[in-house]
Amino acid sequence: xxxxxxxxxxxxxxxxxxxxxxxxxxxxxxxxxxxxxxxxxxxxxxxxxxxxxxxxxxxxxxxxxxxxxxxxxxxxxxxxxxxxxxxxxxxxxxxxxxxxxxxxxxxxxxxxxxxxxxxxxxxxxxxxxxxxxxxxxxxxxxxx
Amino acid sequence: xxxxxxxxxxxxxxxxxxxxxxxxxxxxxxxxxxxxxxxxxxxxxxxxxxxxxxxxxxxxxxxxxxxxxxxxxxxxxxxxxxxxxxxxxxxxxxxxxxxxxxxxxxxxxxxxxxxxxxxxxxxxxxxxxxxxxxxxxxxxxxxxxxxxxxxxxxxxxxxxxxxxxxxxxxxxxxxxxxxxxxxxxxxxxxxxxxxxxxxxxxxxxxxxxxxxxxxxxxxxxxxxxxxxxxxxxxxxxxxxxxxxxxxxxxxxxxxxxxxxxxxxxxxxxxxxxxxxxxxxxxxxxxxxxxxxxxxxx
Numbered sequence: 001x002x003x004x005x006x007x008x009x010x011x012x013x014x015x016x017x018x019x020x021x022x023x024x025x026x027x028x029x030x031x032x033x034x035x036x037x038x039x040x041x042x043x044x045x046x047x048x049x050x051x052x053x054x055x056x057x058x059x060x061x062x063x064x065x066x067x068x069x070x071x072x073x074x075x076x077x078x079x080x081x082x083x084x085x086x087x088x089x090x091x092x093x094x095x096x097x098x099x100x101x102x103x104x105x106x107x108x109x110x111x112x113x114x115x116x117x118x119x120x121x122x123x124x125x126x127x128x129x130x131x132x133x134x135x136x137x138x139x140x141x142x143x144x
Numbered sequence: 145x146x147x148x149x150x151x152x153x154x155x156x157x158x159x160x161x162x163x164x165x166x167x168x169x170x171x172x173x174x175x176x177x178x179x180x181x182x183x184x185x186x187x188x189x190x191x192x193x194x195x196x197x198x199x200x201x202x203x204x205x206x207x208x209x210x211x212x213x214x215x216x217x218x219x220x221x222x223x224x225x226x227x228x229x230x231x232x233x234x235x236x237x238x239x240x241x242x243x244x245x246x247x248x249x250x251x252x253x254x255x256x257x258x259x260x261x262x263x264x265x266x267x268x269x270x271x272x273x274x275x276x277x278x279x280x281x282x283x284x285x286x287x288x289x290x291x292x293x294x295x296x297x298x299x300x301x302x303x304x305x306x307x308x309x310x311x312x313x314x315x316x317x318x319x320x321x322x323x324x325x326x327x328x329x330x331x332x333x334x335x336x337x338x339x340x341x342x343x344x345x346x347x348x349x350x351x352x353x354x355x356x357x358x359x360x361x362x363x364x365x366x367x368x369x370x371x372x373x374x375x376x377x378x379x380x381x382x383x384x385x386x387x388x389x390x391x392x393x394x395x396x397x398x399x400x401x402x403x404x405x406x407x408x409x410x411x412x413x414x415x416x417x418x419x420x421x422x423x424x425x426x427x428x429x430x431x432x433x434x435x436x437x438x439x440x441x
Binding site: 001002003004006009011012013014016031047050051053055056057058059060061062066067068069070071072073076077078079080081082083084 | 145146148151152153154155156157158159162163165166233234235236237238239240241258259260261264266267268269277278281282285286288289290293
């Protein structure tokens with residue numbers, strides 16, 4: 001699927017920042033025309049989100065976590081062995097247990113983008129602790 | 145206005161290259177495995193996993209290197225049969241996950257090795273509202289990752305222990321188009337044969353090569369006196385094979401020892417190859433090898 005800005009006749013680019021699915025797995029993917037800056041959002045419901053998850057690919061490009069062995073199984077299997085747990089964000093910020101759980105529940109194919117969104121929001125705000133409240137603020141900001 | 149083909153990329157996600165990369169990873173793993181064989185049955189409870197494990201032991205006994213993929217994601221039993229406990233620590237590096245080392249050096253990969261305790265079921269979410277679409281899509285993905293991300297190394301045989309039913313074969317065919325074939329397993333009961341006939345028909349329709357039909361629990365072997373007797377009053381399984389145009393490649397007796405490890409932790413076949421049941425397993429393996437040799441020319 002590709003998106004075209006009709007007035008500019010230019011392909012729109014996936015925005016890797018500004019994504020945070022809600023608990024019901026509804027999702028908004030943002031695309032921007034690099035020529036005129038116009039943005040659109042592609043909205044998917046839970047079923048569409050789950051269907052795309054089958055591909056085992058990541059929107060916004062493959063991350064290191066996505067290329068790791070058993071990346072999808074390890075990130076989605078409930079009560080998996082701890083050796084498979086790669087959902088923990090790797091950065092210098094402090095993620096509360098609730099925040100870690102919430103980010104792990106984000107569908108695999110957009111999780112890396114959701115992490116970036118939260119981290120960028122925290123850095124902009126100048127905070128080092130990421131908790132449930134901050135994630136609620138992120139969701140409020142990105143409009144989900 | 146530009147068309148789909150006019151746009152070179154997909155806006156930054158490179159989905160196509162990610163899918164290609166997945167396929168290349170799978171292909172490079174499978175290229176090191178000479179023969180891939182699926183063992184399946186339309187019907188549950190016919191002894192697929194026990195037969196698979198003992199066929200693997202027989203192949204290993206003949207000097208072949210063997211691995212088993214436990215494709216029964218929700219009812220995994222291969223680890224239990226081959227002595228790979230759930231408590232084994234997973235070794236994962238950039239090259240993949242190390243398979244479990246079962247009896248006779250047989251390599252295995254099973255969902256049972258990935259969950260946190262022996263009683264933990266395979267669940268893709270703990271939310272009550274999990275949809276069938278989600279579970280189904282996750283199972284397809286899991287099968288691909290178990291195949292592609294397990295460091296099987298060089299193998300002569302990869303046996304795929306299929307779940308009951310024939311629906312998973314759709315996935316396997318997509319992932320392993322070079323599959324040497326499928327071994328169908330039934331017991332003599334008319335009900336089992338009725339269901340297995342559907343599985344054979346589906347495989348024939350899909351163009352899956354069928355190596356042959358194994359009749360499990362064909363007779364009963366007394367563990368005390370090693371005498372053979374009749375167990376089921378069913379239809380002749382040979383008639384089913386004839387009707388479907390496939391070979392009956394084995395008749396294996398019901399033997400209570402087949403699904404248990406021996407006192408020294410080995411599979412039944414390894415220590416009982418000269419028993420009636422052991423010879424029946426060896427005969428089925430001989431037929432599988434003949435089929436593969438004939439069809440690989």
